[in-house]
Amino acid sequence: MHKPVILIFSVCSLFSYSKSLQADPLSSHAIENILIKGRQIDLLGHSSSASEGIIGNAEILDRPLLRTGEILEFIPGMVVTQHSGSGKSNQYFLRGFNLDHGTDFSNFVDGMPVNMRSHGHGQGYTDLNFIIPEIISQIDYQKGTYLANSGDFSAAGTARFGLQNTTPNEISFTLGENAYQRVLAKGSLNTAQGNLLLASELQGYDGPWQDISEDTRKVNLLSRYSQRLENGQFALTVMAYDNSWNAADQVPQRAINDGLIDRFGSLDTTLGGESSRYSVSGSWLNDNWQANAYIIRSELDLWSNFTYFLSDPLNGDQFEQTDSRTIYGGEISRNWHQHVGSMAAEYVVGVQTRIDDIAEVGLYNTQARQRRNTVREDAVLQRSIGLFNQNTFTLTEQWLLHIGARYDVMRARVESNEEVNSGKSSEGIVSFKGGLSYQMSHNWQSYFNVGQGFHSNDARGTTATRVPQTDEAVEPVDFLVRSNGAELGIRYFDSVTFNASAALWYLDMDSELLYVGDAGTNEPSRASRRYGLEIAAYYWLNNRWSIDTELALTRSRFTEEATDEGEYIDGSLPMVFSMGLIYKADDVWQTSLRLRHFGKRTLDSFNEQRSASSTVLNGNLKYNLSKWRVSIDLLNILNSKASDIEYFYASRLNNEAAEGIEDRHIHPMEPRTLRISATYAF
Structure with missing residues (x-):
């Protein structure tokens, strides 16, 4: 029904383009060399909302990180945790969402999507371990879904990671407690035509666990060639990532209380995983055109056990999830400018396409990583295409539309080991976005935004008619799920002293249904509503000291009633607070402290079970001397005994009742950890 609407919308824009060929072009998309140092960049008159921003390489290097995935915590209100081994995708929380491994927050690296559709472990699975933080040029983020170039998985927001074209020549060695080892080598070579950037990262880690050695073995390789080409900038990037690890998953609180295991102990010592990702991506852009294309090869084998002996008292409940796929895709967009009377206009029209060729996505019952039987095994071919049109009108010097x-x-086409679950499915969806901003003065700008978004459900759920193993009848689910959001915001910017933003927002979702990779089934849910307040402030006391504060408050509820269910959304996060302090002295000494408070979360729909809050303080000290730089990271300075994650569900230990016991299951925050790095520039 909506296809003619968007086609007319695009045709009108193309007609405007034909009229603008004779107009003087504006140059907002011109290729420039911009140095972004932290949040000290003026977005007034350029941003479309109060909750978007740009994070520069300098700020990324200023902050100590326990895990690679924590680079997303540069986004105000985002929390990144872990409930398993280091090689697995992190848990993400934002705007009242337990995003699981990325269902409603989309991520892109060099134009390549990171979220995995119809994945073996969970819809939208987002593993950022293949990123080398030192190679990131900047992170562009948008919370909410108010821009037309954001599609699948973007209800809560989007982050786009840019990669450097050149980088300082350096080799770095890091040693830390629990056998942490990291070697990073990176550098650039200027050729007659362009620049060649090479980087490699090797990392090992055993972890603080009592009963296992995590034995993480991670390898990252990157090669990037860039040059000016046909009045534009071209880049070709090759990335390779390989990792293996043992995992200490979450454990029941009663096992700790009864002395069966330590807080850092494990009930199943054969858990872990193997993961790899190989990609080739290319991009080209100039003042008017942007294009990228990519091919990604991704594999995952993951062994988990969350309920121990609840389903199978004899062999245990360990299971293996596999995912093996090749992803092809790309994007091309055209922008142009024209003047309509005294009003300036910018138009962007583009197309995005993606193909996930999933050779195997499987779920198997295992014991000590040996397969006992197959729960479900599928091959999926999933394709998508998105057409988008984004227009910006400068109504006056103060008003932007x-x-x-x-x-x-x-x-999608699903070929299942059970024929009744095979089939084809398809669905289309139209999303409209709008925003109005008013620049009140040189330092102040206000915003109002509305937007529709969506996330896709697992393709296997759209064709399934029977539950694996139980043979219970089920109804196929909708392929695409609608979200509707709005935001009222304000931004202040002073290039010398102060930078702040605040936003009131809300988001409605038609359904929170997820495909549960742990069981091979769909988990039905209800429509929901979230709304909240976000504040971010950055203050430069002088040219040496800076301080920042970020606060996010959220209310999350189901809007549909259900028998024997409450109104609270499991895992929703009501409050996040963080604060940072950075000191720099003539580029010789530098120190930083980072505090993050993770509020209590509801663990069941009646809010009868709530997690404990957690607070962690991290610190960093750097000393630069000629070609050498020494860095000391102290993570969890206060040695907090809090948990990284908490869940509430039923599990069964040996000799417990057959129905199991409902209990809290925790993954502890890692204890105080010291890491020392030495970097040599050549």
Whole structure:
């Protein structure tokens, strides 16, 4: 029904383009060399909302990180935790969402999507371990879904990671407690035509666990060639990532209380995983065109056990999840400018396409990583195409109007080991976006935004008619799930002293249904509503000291009633607070402290079970001397005994009742950890 609307919308823009060929072009998309140092960049008159921003390489290097995935915590209100081994995707929380491993927050690296559709472990699975933080040029983030170039998985927001074209020549060695070892080598070579960047990262880690050695063995390789080409900038990037690890998953609180295991102990010592990702991506852009294409090869084998002996008292409940796929895709967009009377206009029209060729996505019952039987095994071919149009109108010197629309269609073919669950499915969805901003003065700008978004459900759920093993009848689910959001915000910027933003927002979702990779089934849910307040402030006391504070408050509820269910959304996060202090002295001494408070979360729909809050303080000290730099990271300075994650569900230990016991299951925050790095520039 909506196809003609978006087609007319795009045709009108193309007609405007034909009229603008004779107009003087504006140059907002010109290729520039911009140094972004922390949040000290003026977005007034350029941003479309109060909750978007740009994070520069300098700020990324300023902050100590326990895990690679924590680079997303540069986004105000985002929390990144872990409930398993270091090689597995992190748990993400933002705007009242337990995003699990990435269901409603989309991520891109060099134009390549990171979220995995119809994945073996969970819809939207987002593993950032293949990123080398030192090679990131900047992170562009948008919370909410108010721009038309954001599609699948973007209800809570989007982050786009850019990679450097050149980098300082350095080799770095890091040693830390629990056998932490990291070697990073990176550098650039200037050729007659362009630049060649090479980087490699080797990392090992045993972890603080009592009963296992994590034995993480991670390898990252990157090669990137860039040059000016046909009045534009071209880049070709090759990335390779391989990792293996043992995992200490979450454990029941009663096992700790009864002295069966230590807080850092394990009930199943044969858990872990193996993961790899190989990609080739290319991009080209100039003042008017942007294009990228990619091919990704990704594999995952993951062994987990969350309920121990609840389903199988004899062999245990360990299971293996596999995912082996090749992803092809790309994007091309065209932008142009024109003047309509005294009003300036910018138009962007583009198309995005993606194919997930999933050779195997499987779930198997295992014991000590040996397969006992197959729960479900599928091959999936999933394709999508998205057309988008984003228009910006400068109504006056103070008023900006943003209008956008996109149309997405998704198709899938599922070939299951159980024929009744095989089939084809498809669905299309139209999303409209809009925003209005008013620059009140040189330092102040206000915003109002509305937008529709969506996330895709696992393709296997759209064709399934029977539950694996139980043979219970089920109804196929919708392929695409609608979200509707709005935001009222304000931003202040002073290039010398102060930078702040605040936003009131809300988000409605038609359903929170997820495909549960742990069981091979769909988990039905209800429509929901979230709303909240976010504040971020950055203050430069002088040219040496800076301080920042970020606060996010959220209320999350189901809006549909259900028998024997409450209104609270499991895992929703009501409050996040963080604060940072950075000191720099003439580029010789530098120190930083980072405090993050993770509020209590509801663990069941009646809010009868709530997690404990957690607070962690991390610190960093750097000394630069000629070609050498020494860095000391002290993580969890206060040695907090809090948990990284908490869940509430039933599990069964040996000799317990057959129905198991409902209990809290925790993964402890890692204890105080010291890491020392030495970097040599050559």
